[in-house]
Amino acid sequence: MATTKTNKSFTKRLKLTKSGKLIGRKPGFNHFNAKQSRTTQLAGKKGVEFTMSAKDKARFIPHA
Numbered sequence: 001m002a003t004t005k006t007n008k009s010f011t012k013r014l015k016l017t018k019s020g021k022l023i024g025r026k027p028g029f030n031h032f033n034a035k036q037s038r039t040t041q042l043a044g045k046k047g048v049e050f051t052m053s054a055k056d057k058a059r060f061i062p063h064a
Contacts, residue, residue: 006062007059007061015047021049022049022051022052029044
C-alpha cells in the first residue's frame with residue numbers, strides 16, 4: 001500500500017511547534033528592507049502563525 005509523502009517545499013518554509021501550530025515567515029519582508037526602520041526590519045524576522053485547513057495539512061504534511 002502506498003503511503004503519503006511529505007511535501008518538502010512546505011516543510012522547508014514552515015516550522016511545526018510542539019502544540020501543532022505551523023509557523024511561517026511574515027509576508028512582505030523578502031528584500032528592499034534597507035529603507036525600513038530597524039524595528040520594522042526586526043519585526044519581519046519574527047514568524048507568524050500559518051493557517052492551513054486540516055485537510056491540506058494532512059495532504060502536505062501527513063506525518064506531523
